[in-house]
Amino acid sequence: MSLNERVQEELEALEAILMDDISITYDEQSCLTLIKSTIFPSTANEVNKQYVCVTIEVKLPEDYPDSEPNVQLRNPRGLDDSTVNDLYKSIKEKCTEYLGQPVIFELIELIRESLTESNLPTCQCAVCLYGFSEGDSFTKTQCFHYFHSYCLYNHLETTKRHYQEEQEKLPAWQKSTKGFQAICPVCRESINCDVEELKTALPPKDLENAQNFEVTKDLRVLQDRMKQLFSYQKSKGGIIDVEAEENKLLLITETSDNGSTDTNEDPGPSDGALESDAQRGQRFDYRVSSGLNNR
Structure with missing residues (x-):
């Protein structure tokens, strides 16, 4: 059996087993076969309990399987860097073990088993920046990002309040009709969440056990x-x-084409001059009185 026939037989078997879950393309110019498949943990028919996933991208060189394929893991969801690095090590070992034999299906199953064993996000909640502990209530969005349910509820409530406040400031003809x-x-x-269900979630364990904030001597001096x-x-x-200051999330400043801050009629101190607290206070007064601080 020729090399091309061996590869063709493996690809046909992959398509027969994985069907729509795999994409196979061949680049005649580079003589490379590209295989892509997004892999999820095995959770039977409970798709909503698949909390992690990753896309494997395999490039088959012309002399495959007598040489190792080029394997890349794309778009990991719910996986931190150390977990992805461990997967790469396991993939390398499997490719070495199966040198000269078909290995693509073995790689897919290796990754699937790993995801199934650790079907819990190893990343951080983007709201509180704490990880996910056993027993924490968390939510997976449709875009495969993860948040403690408690944190996501508070975030949604805050953004909804800000949205409503901004809408109230607008004339009737400018208000959004979409809500x-x-x-x-x-x-x-866009995400869809059951806010009432999120509302009942308890705070994450790491947040509850976090050390209480203490005011240091340096901070008191600054205060x-x-x-x-x-x-x-x-x-x-x-x-x-x-x-109003408490509700601000970001302060956006405008810059001119040369990259310097645009202060309009509000010039700062001359080059080389140091600005005192009093001078900064005067600059603040000017911005408040001229409306520049309300951009």
Whole structure:
């Protein structure tokens, strides 16, 4: 049997077993066969319990299987770097063991078994930045990103409140008729969640067991400086809306074409000059009074 016939037989077997779960293409110019398959853990018919996944991309060189295939893992979901690195090591060992024999199906099954054994996200919750512990209630979005249910609920409630506040500021003709749409905090794709179910979730264990925040000596010194600066700003007529400040998520500044910050009529100190707290307070007063601080 020629080499091409051996490869063709393996590819036909893969298509017969995996059907729509595998994609096989052949590049005549490079003489490379490209195989792609997204692999999930084995959970019988309970698809909603597949919490991790990864796409395997295999390039078969012209002399495969007498040489090892080039294997890449793409778009890991719920897997941290150490888990992916462990998979690469296992793949390398399997390719060495099966040198001269068909190995693609073996690689797919190897990855599937690994995902099944550790079918729990090893990444961090993008909201609280803690990991997922046994017993934590977590949610997998349609885009395969993971959050503690408790954290996701609080995020959605906050973004919904901000959305409603912004809508109330608009004239009737500018208000959206579609209503609030929840989006993934990571990729901004639209997501659909049962908010009432999320609401009942308990805080994650790591968050509950986190060490209480303590004010250090250095932080107290900084607080005193900020208190003095606040008093100075207030005495000069500077107005700070504390409630509005607490609801801000990001501060966006505009930059000019040359990369410097655009301050319009608000020039900073001259080159080489050091700016004192009082000068910074005066610059803040100017921005408040001119409306520049409300961009």
